[in-house]
Amino acid sequence: MAAIYGKEWSVVDDCxxxxxxRISDDIKDPKRTVCLQVMLPDGYxxxxxxxxxxxxxxxxxxEHADLSNSLxxxxxxxxxxxxxxxxxxxxxxxxxxxxxxxxxxxDVEKKTEEEDVESEDDLILACQLENPVxxxxxxxxENQTEIEELPPIDHGIxxxxxxxxxxxxxxxxxxLEQVKMVLSKLYExxxxxxxxxNIYAYRIYCEDKQTFLQDxxxxxxxxxxxxxxxxxxxxNVRNVMVVVSRWYGGILLGPDRFxxxxxxxxxxxxxxxxxxSPEESSKALGKNKKxxxxxxxxxx
Numbered sequence: 316m317a318a319i320y321g322k323e324w325s326v327v328d329d330c331x332x333x334x335x336x337r338i339s340d341d342i343k344d345p346k347r348t349v350c351l352q353v354m355l356p357d358g359y360x361x362x363x364x365x366x367x368x369x370x371x372x373x374x375x376x377x378e379h380a381d382l383s384n385s386l387x388x389x390x391x392x393x394x395x396x397x398x399x400x401x402x403x404x405x406x407x408x409x410x411x412x413x414x415x416x417x418x419x420x421x422d423v424e425k426k427t428e429e430e431d432v433e434s435e436d437d438l439i440l441a442c443q444l445e446n447p448v449x450x451x452x453x454x455x456x457e458n459q460t461e462i463e464e465l466p467p468i469d470h471g472i473x474x475x476x477x478x479x480x481x482x483x484x485x486x487x488x489x490x491l492e493q494v495k496m497v498l499s500k501l502y503e504x505x506x507x508x509x510x511x512x513n514i515y516a517y518r519i520y521c522e523d524k525q526t527f528l529q530d531x532x533x534x535x536x537x538x539x540x541x542x543x544x545x546x547x548x549x550x551n552v553r554n555v556m557v558v559v560s561r562w563y564g565g566i567l568l569g570p571d572r573f574x575x576x577x578x579x580x581x582x583x584x585x586x587x588x589x590x591x592s593p594e595e596s597s598k599a600l601g602k603n604k605k606x607x608x609x610x611x612x613x614x615x
Contacts, residue, residue, distance in 0.1 A: 316399060332354060333354045334352070338351065338406045351369060354569070363569065366570070383538060466488055471583035471586070480562045481561050484501060489519060498515070512535050512561045514536055516529070517531075529544060546577050559580055
């Protein structure tokens with residue numbers, strides 16, 4: 316990689332196999348740069364994917380999520396092969412495509428600047444979230460006249476692995492305002508506020524529309540929020556919010572961190588009777604995996 320990309324490729328920690336590549340678009344806007352940092356676990360590339368983090372303040376949240384999904388899709392399609400080159404070229408393709416787009420008008424430019432500020436805030440939040448509630452962008456109904464009460468918040472049993480600690484927090488919710496209230500209350504706790512990541516997801520069942528209002532937040536831990544929300548969908552829980560705090564202990568955990576995040580969440584959901592039992596939860600997860608495998612077979 317160093318031979319291919321030269322100065323763009325740098326070694327962050329040779330012993331831990333952490334590397335970073337700076338991918339820029341110098342066609343129209345040299346300021347548009349994506350920094351891809353990767354940690355290559357012992358099992359890479361045969362049995363384990365790279366652990367990665369994207370830094371691109373100028374991308375809005377949806378664009379950042381789409382790019383992350385593309386990288387994960389590349390890994391799935393090329394399991395067992397070296398994929399760093401494919402990842403870098405995919406990111407470069409995205410930059411080129413954005414450069415070839417029509418120059419935005421004044422209104423669009425203004426919106427992009429606002430989104431850039433929001434993305435920069437996300438990077439700050441990944442390190443130390445000083446005021447997390449202000450980062451939330453909820454459209455609370457104007458017709459809501461009653462002041463919602465702060466729901467009770469329960470805390471799960473921590474899981475510790477290689478000096479990193481994970482702990483789940485759960486609260487019953489029925490509206491978006493309560494999501495903000497729960498986060499505000501949690502961040503009053505200095506220990507929770509100092510966590511490296513506070514990943515959350517929620518699901519609210521709307522009786523009138525017979526559908527779910529749901530969302531998630533990675534808080535700097537790429538794809539963790541989406542995985543947490545997916546778990547809650549599989550377990551078919553409703554009217555509940557789960558926040559998982561992670562205090563980083565200085566040792567990279569690789570994919571194990573996602574396992575601990577989901578285990579913390581599942582344990583507290585079972586404990587508080589949002590799902591029936593650990594056995595049924597495991598069956599639901601197994602059934603879902605089988606359905607996905609069958610679907611892939613049918614597609615091929």
